[in-house]
Amino acid sequence: MYVAEILTVGNEILSGRTVNTNASHIARRLTSLGFAVRRMTVVMDDVREISQAFSEIFSRKPNLVVSTGGLGPTYDDRTAEGLANAVGLPLVYNEEALRQIKEKYDKLNLDLTEERKKMALMPKGSMPVENDKGIAPGIYLQYQGIEILATPGVPREMEAVLEVFISRYLKQRPNVAYVEDSVVVDGVMESTIAPHIAKLVKKYDLYIKTHPKGYELSNPTLEIQIAGSSDSAEKIVEKVRKCKEEIIALVRELGGTIRTQ
Amino acid sequence: MYVAEILTVGNEILSGRTVNTNASHIARRLTSLGFAVRRMTVVMDDVREISQAFSEIFSRKPNLVVSTGGLGPTYDDRTAEGLANAVGLPLVYNEEALRQIKEKYDKLNLDLTEERKKMALMPKGSMPVENDKGIAPGIYLQYQGIEILATPGVPREMEAVLEVFISRYLKQRPNVAYVEDSVVVDGVMESTIAPHIAKLVKKYDLYIKTHPKGYELSNPTLEIQIAGSSDSAEKIVEKVRKCKEEIIALVRELGGTIRTQ
Numbered sequence: 001m002y003v004a005e006i007l008t009v010g011n012e013i014l015s016g017r018t019v020n021t022n023a024s025h026i027a028r029r030l031t032s033l034g035f036a037v038r039r040m041t042v043v044m045d046d047v048r049e050i051s052q053a054f055s056e057i058f059s060r061k062p063n064l065v066v067s068t069g070g071l072g073p074t075y076d077d078r079t080a081e082g083l084a085n086a087v088g089l090p091l092v093y094n095e096e097a098l099r100q101i102k103e104k105y106d107k108l109n110l111d112l113t114e115e116r117k118k119m120a121l122m123p124k125g126s127m128p129v130e131n132d133k134g135i136a137p138g139i140y141l142q143y144q145g146i147e148i149l150a151t152p153g154v155p156r157e158m159e160a161v162l163e164v165f166i167s168r169y170l171k172q173r174p175n176v177a178y179v180e181d182s183v184v185v186d187g188v189m190e191s192t193i194a195p196h197i198a199k200l201v202k203k204y205d206l207y208i209k210t211h212p213k214g215y216e217l218s219n220p221t222l223e224i225q226i227a228g229s230s231d232s233a234e235k236i237v238e239k240v241r242k243c244k245e246e247i248i249a250l251v252r253e254l255g256g257t258i259r260t261q
Numbered sequence: 262m263y264v265a266e267i268l269t270v271g272n273e274i275l276s277g278r279t280v281n282t283n284a285s286h287i288a289r290r291l292t293s294l295g296f297a298v299r300r301m302t303v304v305m306d307d308v309r310e311i312s313q314a315f316s317e318i319f320s321r322k323p324n325l326v327v328s329t330g331g332l333g334p335t336y337d338d339r340t341a342e343g344l345a346n347a348v349g350l351p352l353v354y355n356e357e358a359l360r361q362i363k364e365k366y367d368k369l370n371l372d373l374t375e376e377r378k379k380m381a382l383m384p385k386g387s388m389p390v391e392n393d394k395g396i397a398p399g400i401y402l403q404y405q406g407i408e409i410l411a412t413p414g415v416p417r418e419m420e421a422v423l424e425v426f427i428s429r430y431l432k433q434r435p436n437v438a439y440v441e442d443s444v445v446v447d448g449v450m451e452s453t454i455a456p457h458i459a460k461l462v463k464k465y466d467l468y469i470k471t472h473p474k475g476y477e478l479s480n481p482t483l484e485i486q487i488a489g490s491s492d493s494a495e496k497i498v499e500k501v502r503k504c505k506e507e508i509i510a511l512v513r514e515l516g517g518t519i520r521t522q
Contacts, residue, residue, distance in 0.1 A: 012470060014298040016289030017441075017486070020281055023303075028277030037275040038310075040303035042284075045470075049299075056317075073452040074471060075459035108478055115455040135452070135477055154473055180278075191334035191396070194376040198336035209273060209306075210335060212415055216396055217369055225278070 002174040003062040004035040007053055008042040009069035009079050010153055022068040022158050026151075029162060034174030034229055035064060045070060050082025058086065058146060063172045065146060066162065069153030071136040073115040079150050080139060084123035087143045093120050097128035097137045104135055129169065133160040140169050147172060177233035179240045182225045183247055184213070188256035189220045196250055197224075204228075204243045221259070224251075263435040264323040265296040268314055269303040270330035270340050271414055283329040283419050287412075290423060295435030295490055296325060306331060311343025319347065319407060324433045326407060327423065330414030332397040334376040340411050341400060345384040348404045354381050358389035358398045365396055390430065394421040401430050408433060438494035440501045443486045444508055445474070449517035450481045457511055458485075465489075465504045482520070485512075 006026050012018040020042060027037045041057065043049040050070065057065050070079030084091040097120035102112050110116075119136040122128065129138030131152065138161035139150040149165045151158040190210050201208050206228040214221030226243050230236035248258055267287050273279040281303060288298045302318065304310040311331065318326050331340030345352040358381035363373050371377075380397040383389065390399030392413065399422035400411040410426045412419040451471050462469050467489040475482030487504050491497035509519055 008301075011468065012472065012486070013285075014288055014301065015292045015441075015488070016285045016287070016298070018472075019285045020301075024274075024277045024280045026277070027275055031276045037277070038305065039314075040269075040275065040281075040301075042301035044299065053300075072473075074455040075462065076470065104478065113452065113456075115452045180276075191374065191376045194335040195374075201336065207272065209337065211273065211279075212333075217365065225273070227276070 002035045002064070002172060004030045004037050004064040004066065005057045005060070005062045006030075006037060006040045007057060007065065007067040008040070009045060009050055009067060009082075010042070011045050011076075013042045014044060022153065022155055025155070025159060026066050026068065026162060029166070030064070030066070032178060033166070034176040034178050038062065045076040045078055047078040047082045047085065050079055051085035054083055054086035058144065061144075062146060064170070065148045067148075067150045068158045071119065071139070071150060071152045073118055073136070077118070080121050080123065083139065083141070083148070083150060087123055087141065089123040089125060091121050092124045093117065094122040094126060094128055097122060100128060100130065100137055101135055127169065129161050129165050131157050131161050132164075133157045137161070138165060140165060174229075176229040176231055177236050178227070178229040179233075179236045180225065180227040181240050181244055182223055183244060183251070183261045184221065184223045184259040185251045185256045186214075186221050186259050188222060188251055188254050189216055190222055191216065192254060193222070193224075193250070196254075200243060200246060200250075204239060206239065206243055208243070208247075263296045263325070263433060265291045265298050265325040265327065266318045266321070266323045267291075267298060267301045268318060268326065268328040269301070270306060270311055270328060270343075271303070272306050272337075274303045275305060283414065283416055286416070286420060287327050287329065287423060290427070291325070291327070293439060294427070295437040295439050299323065306337040306339055308339040308343045308346065311340055312346035315344055315347035319405065322405075323407060325431070326409045328409075328411045329419045332380065332400070332411060332413045334379055334397070338379070341382050341384065344400065344402070344409070344411060348384055348402065350384040350386060352382050353385045354378065355383040355387060355389055358383060361389060361391065361398055362396055388430065390422050390426050392418050392422050393425075394418045398422070399426060401426060435490075437490040437492055438497050439488070439490040440494075440497045441486065441488040442501050442505055443484055444505060444512070444522045445482065445484050445520040446512045446517045447475075447482050447520050449483060449512055449515045450477055451483055452477065453515060454483070454511070457515075461504060461507060461511075465500060467500065467504055469504070469508075
């Protein structure tokens with residue numbers, strides 16, 4: 001089992017001003033690669049909070065940590081510093097990052113001010129991860145067997161840096177196939193199907209979850225999600241297919257109808 | 262300063278299948294009341310993970326913890342159990358919760374099965390918080406001076422339970438006024454305005470944050486958020502107004518234009 005954690009840095013998430021779609025994107029992408037995302041954390045733009053959160057994550061020994069936010073040019077972008085503190089390494093100008101940043105501003109004849117240079121500050125020994133949708137590069141670091149990627153908080157930049165990281169840097173890759181499927185059913189209450197689902201989970205060792213979409217009592221609609229991963233793509237596809245068939249039969253037995261499958 | 266934390270329980274958030282809009286809603290609502298939401302956490306539908314997360318939150322001594330998810334009738338709804346473990350209290354059937362649940366199923370001549378009764382299991386001494394959009398009541402508990410509210414994960418049910426809690430149960434209320442405003446500007450790079458914003462933050466002791474909406478180099482658009490709270494509504498309104506005026510003047514000096522204010 002390859003375990004990942006996601007850290008989001010940003011007061012705008014904590015105030016509810018911004019929905020944390022970045023964490024969802026990273027989670028979907030890592031799940032599709034076969035990682036189990038075990039925890040998500042959101043902390044303020046505060047260097048002690050960031051450092052504390054990284055330290056707590058490291059103590060749980062995941063294989064991979066992806067952070068988003070706090071890599072820009074402003075005073076409240078403190079992720080690089082928080083990460084440096086957590087791994088006990090000095091924060092230094094990364095030459096390659098500085099070169100990438102300078103090149104971008106040079107094209108517009110703009111000076112490399114302190115604020116712009118700041119985006120090249122990384123824990124010593126980090127690898128910058130190219131950001132082709134913005135300025136601040138991502139930060140890739142290995143620490144006690146944990147791979148760490150820090151990405152910017154602007155969604156398109158986060159996505160770009162994440163993809164470069166996955167294709168060029170990520171070392172620990174789950175050798176599993178992940179399959180997910182779902183059925184939407186009408187006319188069965190979540191509380192009615194619950195004991196049957198519990199039995200199917202045991203029987204198939206799959207992740208099965210009912211997502212209520214309608215009204216439990218008057219007009220119940222459920223999306224039933226079935227997911228699992230395995231070393232063998234063939235095996236997991238077959239297992240999910242069989243389980244889904246059994247769920248469809250079960251729903252009909254309970255008087256429900258299948259809306260989509 | 263009244264500090265709150267938010268805990269979301271649900272594998273569907275960790276797989277990226279569902280965006281954590283519940284946490285955002287709770288955050289917005291608590292921020293509007295004057296709370297500082299210091300951290301958000303998302304954990305799996307696993308009783309040890311839930312219990313561990315609650316314990317970690319309690320160790321940081323917030324005034325208020327709001328959780329969402331894991332209160333339904335299914336085998337993987339484990340929040341009540343995780344909370345009971347974290348506070349060291351037995352999980353018992355709450356008579357009032359049982360009455361509320363029975364009443365809802367009685368109306369449809371439905372039996373109170375084990376799965377349905379399960380929604381009345383709460384840490385001993387909890388207060389059920391009425392859920393008028395669904396079945397599972399919320400759970401209100403006080404522990405070591407911390408107020409804890411557990412809400413269901415279905416958004417409309419979470420919202421309903423949260424509002425009942427705020428209007429009828431919440432004891433620790435910040436006596437502050439919270440004000441938030443913003444300006445959208447074109448033609449100023451985030452890295453250009455960054456040192457000026459840093460000075461304004463010091464001058465006004467307000468939360469000022471630049472949210473890049475365009476492209477830093479070719480076509481920069483920034484939303485500049487200004488927020489703060491104070492004992493005096495009059496004072497904070499005036500402070501945010503003055504700071505906003507200064508930002509608008511600054512943007513014009515830097516060659517930018519005001520899109521909306």
